[in-house]
Amino acid sequence: MTFCCASGGFDDAPIKRHPSIAVNILCDKVLSLSHPIDQCAKRPHIRGMTDLSRIRNFSIVAHIDHGKSTLADRLIQSTNTVADRDMKEQLLDSMDIERERGITIKANTVRIDYHAADGHDYVLNLIDTPGHVDFAYEVSRSMRAVEGSLLIVDSTQGVEAQTLANVYQAIDADHDIVPVLNKIDLPASDCVRVAEQIEDVIGIDASDAVMVSAKTGIGIDETLEAIVTRLPAPDGSVDAPLKAMLVDSWYDAYLGVVVLVRIMDGVLKKGQRIRMMATNAVYPVDRIGVFRPEMTSVESLGPGEIGFITASIKQVRDTKVGDTITHEKKGAETPLPGFQPSVPVVFCGLFPVDSSEFEDLRDAIEKLALNDASFSYEMETSAALGFGFRCGFLGLLHLEVIRDRTEREYGIELITTAPSVIYHIFMKDGEMIELHNPADMPDPSKIDHIQEPRIKATILVPDEFLGDVLKLCQDRRGLQEDLTYAGSRAMVVYDLPLNEVVFDFYDRLKSVSKGYASFDYQMTGYREDNLVKMSVLVNDEPVDALSTMVHRDRADMRGRAMCEKLKDLIPRHMFKIPIQAAIGGKVIARETLSALRKDVTAKCYGGDASRKKKLLEKQKAGKKKMRQFGRVDIPQEAFISALKMDN
Amino acid sequence: MRSVFFGGGTPSLMKPSVVDRILNRIQQLWPLTNDVEITLEANPTSIDSAKFAEFSSAGINRVSIGIQSLNDADLRRLGRLHSVQEAMTALEIAQKQFARVSFDLIYARQDQSLSSWETELVQALSFAPDHLSLYQLTIEPDTAFALRQAAGKLAGLPNHDLSADMYQLTQYICDAAGLPAYEISNHAKPGQESRHNLIYWHYGDYLGIGPGAHGRVTLDGARYATETPLSPADWLHSALEGSGESKRYSLSPVDQAGEYLMMGLRINEGLNIDRYEGMAQKKLDQLSVDNLIKDGLAFLSGRRLILTKPGRMVLNSIVVALMPIH
Ligand SMILES: Nc1nc2c(ncn2[C@@H]2O[C@H](COP(=O)(O)OP(=O)(O)OP(=O)(O)O)[C@@H](O)[C@H]2O)c(=O)[nH]1
Ligand SMILES: [Mg+2]
Numbered sequence: 001m002t003f004c005c006a007s008g009g010f011d012d013a014p015i016k017r018h019p020s021i022a023v024n025i026l027c028d029k030v031l032s033l034s035h036p037i038d039q040c041a042k043r044p045h046i047r048g049m050t051d052l053s054r055i056r057n058f059s060i061v062a063h064i065d066h067g068k069s070t071l072a073d074r075l076i077q078s079t080n081t082v083a084d085r086d087m088k089e090q091l092l093d094s095m096d097i098e099r100e101r102g103i104t105i106k107a108n109t110v111r112i113d114y115h116a117a118d119g120h121d122y123v124l125n126l127i128d129t130p131g132h133v134d135f136a137y138e139v140s141r142s143m144r145a146v147e148g149s150l151l152i153v154d155s156t157q158g159v160e161a162q163t164l165a166n167v168y169q170a171i172d173a174d175h176d177i178v179p180v181l182n183k184i185d186l187p188a189s190d191c192v193r194v195a196e197q198i199e200d201v202i203g204i205d206a207s208d209a210v211m212v213s214a215k216t217g218i219g220i221d222e223t224l225e226a227i228v229t230r231l232p233a234p235d236g237s238v239d240a241p242l243k244a245m246l247v248d249s250w251y252d253a254y255l256g257v258v259v260l261v262r263i264m265d266g267v268l269k270k271g272q273r274i275r276m277m278a279t280n281a282v283y284p285v286d287r288i289g290v291f292r293p294e295m296t297s298v299e300s301l302g303p304g305e306i307g308f309i310t311a312s313i314k315q316v317r318d319t320k321v322g323d324t325i326t327h328e329k330k331g332a333e334t335p336l337p338g339f340q341p342s343v344p345v346v347f348c349g350l351f352p353v354d355s356s357e358f359e360d361l362r363d364a365i366e367k368l369a370l371n372d373a374s375f376s377y378e379m380e381t382s383a384a385l386g387f388g389f390r391c392g393f394l395g396l397l398h399l400e401v402i403r404d405r406t407e408r409e410y411g412i413e414l415i416t417t418a419p420s421v422i423y424h425i426f427m428k429d430g431e432m433i434e435l436h437n438p439a440d441m442p443d444p445s446k447i448d449h450i451q452e453p454r455i456k457a458t459i460l461v462p463d464e465f466l467g468d469v470l471k472l473c474q475d476r477r478g479l480q481e482d483l484t485y486a487g488s489r490a491m492v493v494y495d496l497p498l499n500e501v502v503f504d505f506y507d508r509l510k511s512v513s514k515g516y517a518s519f520d521y522q523m524t525g526y527r528e529d530n531l532v533k534m535s536v537l538v539n540d541e542p543v544d545a546l547s548t549m550v551h552r553d554r555a556d557m558r559g560r561a562m563c564e565k566l567k568d569l570i571p572r573h574m575f576k577i578p579i580q581a582a583i584g585g586k587v588i589a590r591e592t593l594s595a596l597r598k599d600v601t602a603k604c605y606g607g608d609a610s611r612k613k614k615l616l617e618k619q620k621a622g623k624k625k626m627r628q629f630g631r632v633d634i635p636q637e638a639f640i641s642a643l644k645m646d647n
Numbered sequence: 648m649r650s651v652f653f654g655g656g657t658p659s660l661m662k663p664s665v666v667d668r669i670l671n672r673i674q675q676l677w678p679l680t681n682d683v684e685i686t687l688e689a690n691p692t693s694i695d696s697a698k699f700a701e702f703s704s705a706g707i708n709r710v711s712i713g714i715q716s717l718n719d720a721d722l723r724r725l726g727r728l729h730s731v732q733e734a735m736t737a738l739e740i741a742q743k744q745f746a747r748v749s750f751d752l753i754y755a756r757q758d759q760s761l762s763s764w765e766t767e768l769v770q771a772l773s774f775a776p777d778h779l780s781l782y783q784l785t786i787e788p789d790t791a792f793a794l795r796q797a798a799g800k801l802a803g804l805p806n807h808d809l810s811a812d813m814y815q816l817t818q819y820i821c822d823a824a825g826l827p828a829y830e831i832s833n834h835a836k837p838g839q840e841s842r843h844n845l846i847y848w849h850y851g852d853y854l855g856i857g858p859g860a861h862g863r864v865t866l867d868g869a870r871y872a873t874e875t876p877l878s879p880a881d882w883l884h885s886a887l888e889g890s891g892e893s894k895r896y897s898l899s900p901v902d903q904a905g906e907y908l909m910m911g912l913r914i915n916e917g918l919n920i921d922r923y924e925g926m927a928q929k930k931l932d933q934l935s936v937d938n939l940i941k942d943g944l945a946f947l948s949g950r951r952l953i954l955t956k957p958g959r960m961v962l963n964s965i966v967v968a969l970m971p972i973h
Contacts, residue, residue, distance in 0.1 A: 572807075574961050574968075575942045595942075597811035600962040602782040602832050604913060606847040607655065607861040609906050610872060615788060616909065620967045631938065 062152035063160035064131030070214035134395030145262035148231030160518035185213035236303025242266030283311035342374035344392025349417035351388030364410035461517035476500035559589035572596035650843035659689035663701035691734035749778035758803035858882035917953030
């Protein structure tokens with residue numbers, strides 16, 4: 001084994017990794033100019049390529065909020081990767097929306113140096129992953145780039161649905177797993193019980209679980225030692241043709257397309273010409289670097305290493321996650337296995353509030369799609385809403401995140417239509433149509449039957465809430481498949497129609513279980529059911545964006561609930577407004593929104609004119625943000641809120 | 648000069664001699680019409696009503712008294728310093744001293760029922776006023792009331808339907824008493840309308856003099872809005888040094904059209920469509936007008952758009968619907 005010591009590579013000033021906001025990047029660059037150079041001086045051993053036996057690559061996985069990002073903070077801090085004065089909580093959650101919601105959305109990689117008890121220096125590449133089920137694809141991809149996982153379990157909560165889901169994925173990826181019991185500083189922490197649970201429910205040995213408090217720093221040294229001693233070093237050969245796994249890619253306003261790679265074999269150097277094996281696109285490598293967590297240039301990356309490259313890639317299509325990158329000449333013959341593609345399961349329309357912003361929306365959506373391999377889109381037109389995009393997401397939170405980012409980062413206000421799943425419509429003539437949007441439903445008389453997607457949902461819930469959870473699943477047309485107990489927690493498995501889940505199931509589950517139930521699901525397949533399209537008429541005008549697919553037996557109930565909701569969501573107008581739900585031509589529910597009776601300023605004299613007029617102008621501007629259907633203004637939030645069910 | 652109005656705050660705190668001097672000066676500057684209306688807004692306190700005779704000799708010929716409520720507990724709640732008894736005495740004195748007397752009440756107050764308002768209004772009418780201002784308490788956005796309401800500190804306000812019922816009942820009772828509304832909140836015996844306030848609603852010209860006064864003046868064909876410093880000290884300084892104005896800006900045609908729309912639709916005469924369209928430099932939206940007529944909220948009388956009673960009750964929505972945009 002050759003030990004190649006590249007030149008250290010701090011030639012370029014580090015560039016803050018956060019994508020897409022140029023202004024930030026520039027500021028951060030100025031702010032952080034000095035200290036990485038100090039780091040360089042203190043750490044002359046940093047190099048672009050490391051002896052395989054001194055590398056440990058691992059992902060940090062857990063159920064949502066169990067403390068992954070906080071543990072990452074401590075690992076980063078206790079190894080002096082980032083100076084104390086530059087630390088902040090959940091340092092890696094750098095997007096505004098992550099910081100606001102306190103959750104991780106994008107997986108993040110950091111390279112840290114660790115001087116272990118055995119006297120050796122190690123390079124640790126950690127990947128902090130998101131915990132929410134909607135971002136499971138980030139987790140599964142990350143796991144393909146590493147050899148081990150730290151499985152964090154909140155010792156006050158125990159095993160939750162995503163704990164299970166993540167373990168299965170880790171096992172699938174052949175990972176060695178180190179269980180970590182977190183939050184031991186809290187009085188409610190119960191490590192004995194939780195360790196038992198890990199053994200009973202998951203079936204892995206928890207006798208040597210590391211006990212930590214990511215908050216206070218207890219057990220961090222033990223965690224670092226466990227990483228070095230209990231997780232495997234990567235394999236790979238320096239001399240073999242280059243095989244680099246394209247783990248992720250995103251668009252950075254400053255650098256263009258950035259590609260996250262894991263080198264399996266061979267060495268990747270600055271200036272070399274590389275080929276994307278799936279697309280055959282060839283590029284010279286502009287820049288190679290690692291995340292510390294700022295982007296920091298290195299000269300080369302060798303086997304087992306994780307880092308980024310930029311290569312003036314113009315076409316994002318050329319960077320397919322899961323692809324293998326090799327050298328243009330003398331490249332690898334066969335690519336790496338690649339990733340299972342992610343399948344969007346929830347679809348909805350995104351339309352600009354101001355229809356003149358359609359092109360801006362296109363630009364925003366294309367850029368966001370670059371950052372997020374699991375998001376899909378195609379153009380859509382709606383009679384009511386004009387031009388927009390039908391977008392596919394991994395779940396509702398994913399949808400919210402994309403919508404929020406479009407609004408914030410690109411300043412485009414959006415109307416979101418009701419989320420829907422893909423129905424399979426079998427026509428009498430034998431054709432099968434994939435229906436992504438209920439508004440496109442073909443003539444029912446030509447339909448033979450309709451199939452809908454189903455899922456297997458796993459729910460973990462404390463006993464006392466089991467009854468409510470079962471009722472919720474039953475109400476959502478679920479079929480119970482399994483019910484087992486682990487201590488005072490029940491694990492229920494249900495076969496559920498996806499369309500009953502995509503929308504507000506997660507919220508309802510949280511509310512009926514006071515936040516104690518956790519939930520995970522997988523798609524299982526399609527099944528026929530008695531499904532119909534329910535349309536909504538407001539003031540006798542059909543509102544296509546409110547059409548939904550419902551089960552015939554529940555249509556009346558849903559129709560009534562929807563009309564009642566809309567009656568609350570639509571503001572009173574100067575005339576009364578009938579609101580109806582209909583299947584085909586048949587009205588199944590009806591409400592009347594009575595007319596506004598009083599809306600007048602009592603006092604208005606000469607001195608008030610300017611101020612009062614401003615108030616009315618403000619109202620007029622507010623009205624412009626609503627959508628007009630005939631004479632009725634419907635506020636944007638109505639398109640989603642109308643579908644939320646109270647049970 | 649057709650009218651002078653001493654209003655805003657508590658002008659009745661002024662010495663009658665000051666009123667006298669101001670009126671003399673006005674007369675020197677602009678000739679007064681024979682039927683000039685000179686109104687003073689007055690507090691119904693004994694201190695102020697003691698000066699009514701002198702105000703009358705100074706030239707005031709109309710007073711408008713801020714009685715607000717005929718219920719002592721509610722007066723305290725509204726932060727008023729007078730009692731019902733004092734108010735009634737003040738009204739009596741005023742009716743002796745002045746040819747024209749108006750007073751105002753606020754209704755739809757906290758915890759007020761429809762029938763208690765009815766009783767109060769009937770009592771008010773028994774004082775035989777020839778003019779009444781009846782203001783429904785409405786919480787306007789960005790006011791101290793709105794903040795208190797948002798903080799949950801304004802319980803017991805009538806809901807939408809009750810406040811609509813109260814307004815309708817008010818119209819019914821006043822119509823029957825011979826004091827129909829000539830404006831959203833103003834009722835008068837025919838001929839007793841406030842000529843001064845009608846200038847605002849006709850969107851005519853008026854000068855604003857004194858601290859915090861607003862004006863609308865036409866100069867060389869352009870229309871200007873004027874404002875004066877709000878604090879009396881600043882105003883005094885500004886008046887001694889210069890014009891007494893703190894702001895003067897020209898109103899764009901669209902601004903004027905918006906203001907005229909908002910003001911003009913408040914009164915029985917309604918909006919002169921030709922005048923409006925001249926200001927807006929575009930037509931009044933025909934479809935909206937047709938819809939208002941269809942919904943029974945407005946009607947056309949020649950080239951005037953006039954709101955019906957239900958229409959007046961939703962004036963703000965109507966103005967928003969018709970308002971020209973920049
Ligand atoms: N008391 C205590 N709180 C902790 C500890 N570790 C994490 N937390 C808190 O738990 C919450 C969630 O922590 P995160 O690190 O954001 O959790 P996460 O697993 O990264 O969450 P997601 O990325 O959204 O899945 C935060 O409020 C942390 O401050 C701990 O050891 N003790
Ligand atoms: Mg996190």
